[in-house]
Amino acid sequence: MLLIVNPAAAGGRLGKQWPRVRSLLESVGLKVPQAFTRAPGHATELAAEAVAKGTEAVVAVGGDGTICEVVEGLHQAGGGVLGILPLGTGNDTARTLGIPRKLKAAIATLHQPQLREVDLMRVGSRVVVNAVGMGMLGAINVKAAGLKKVRGLTAYLLAAVHTLFRYRPPTVELESEGFRYRGAMTILAIHNGPTTGGGFRLAPGAVPDDGQLEACLVEGVGIAGRFPRLLAALRGSLHRWPKSHFLRFQRLRLSCQQPLDVHLDGNPFRCDPPGIEVSVLPRALSVLAPR
Structure with a gap:
């Protein structure tokens, strides 16, 4: 599993709150690698690279835009499973996919998940979740x-x-x-x-x-x-x-x-x-x- 974290999510609040989020993850035994995005589109690159290296689950930590970029990377790589920690502003994609929007409940989903298959939208050459x-x-x-x-x-x-x-x-x-x-x-x-x-x-x-x-x-x-x-x-x-x-x-x-x-x-x-x-x-x- 890899966490792809967008520190600019929620108006930059996620970057400031990340140490607390990481502590909560570690408290339930989820000590997993993290990668931080540096610019728009970077989450797509990170997700595609992770799948190419054999990572099975990639967790988007951020808002709807971050999730969409991660999913684009998974789609380009032809595999991988999406996890979500919805820490953005709107979090509509989490709502759509049934992911709890409260942090502790979302973390519990990663710890003991059930696999769900959902549709994507193809928009030209891109894919979109919500x-x-x-x-x-x-x-x-x-x-x-x-x-x-x-x-x-x-x-x-x-x-x-x-x-x-x-x-x-x-x-x-x-x-x-x-x-x-x-x-x-x-x-x-x-x-x-x-x-x-x-x-x-x-x-x-x-x-x-x-x-x-x-x-x-x-x-x-x-x-x-x-x-x-x-x-x-x-x-x-x-x-x-x-x-x-x-x-x-x-x-x-x-x-x-x-x-x-x-x-x-x-x-x-x-x-x-x-x-x-x-x-x-x-x-x-x-x-x-x-x-």
């Missing part, structure tokens, strides 16, 4: 990452307010099983689990091991219509609003004529013209889950 956000969601993520004086949830909320006023919906084309759309796109949330952003329920019915993905598409909406839809996203009812579409699919194609900001479990990504395909990879990830 959620993909396009349109305004991607723009908010980029803005939050650029805020230097604040981090974590505060940065996300400030970026959301800024983006709500300035965002201009691009024209896109979407096609999946039984659905076609051409027009302006305010939001496209594609999910393997129900929540993102620490509890925004954009796909409340999504299940991570059913071989299907869920999505909510919001057409072009003016500034006045964006605030109530943000509240609806928290309540899990956004897909019921006018100009919203609920999709359940295995494969979806998005076509665009301009670059689109995207987030992959919070990690920044860009969709360039002519577009991108999203599909499900059934039971492609093994996870250390609670008994």
Whole structure:
């Protein structure tokens, strides 16, 4: 087993709290090697190298973005089992996969786990565990990452307010099983689990091991219509609003004529013209889950 630790997780709090976390791990007999990430993408390299050297389980210690990077490394290496200590800001991936969000309970899961197989999303050449956000969601993520004086949830909320006023919906084309759309796109949330952003329920019915993905598409909406839809996203009812579409699919194609900001479990990504395909990879990830 290898622990891949992101000291920048939770606005940098994890780095400061790591000695206490390590003590808790050692108190239950989990004295295992640790590797610390130094930059975005480093967790992917560390995970792939660990599997290539024969490590069976790689534990992502951090938030959703760290988990996504580790899973990318496991996928590239063609093996390995994912463990999670959810010590980020939102921890939506842990919620999706049934990992306890309380530290002691999560540590107990690593000590006496049960193996669970779950789906992944393929987004172009990348894989994602929980959620993909396009349109305004991607723009908010980029803005939050650029805020230097604040981090974590505060940065996300400030970026959301800024983006709500300035965002201009691009024209896109979407096609999946039984659905076609051409027009302006305010939001496209594609999910393997129900929540993102620490509890925004954009796909409340999504299940991570059913071989299907869920999505909510919001057409072009003016500034006045964006605030109530943000509240609806928290309540899990956004897909019921006018100009919203609920999709359940295995494969979806998005076509665009301009670059689109995207987030992959919070990690920044860009969709360039002519577009991108999203599909499900059934039971492609093994996870250390609670008994």
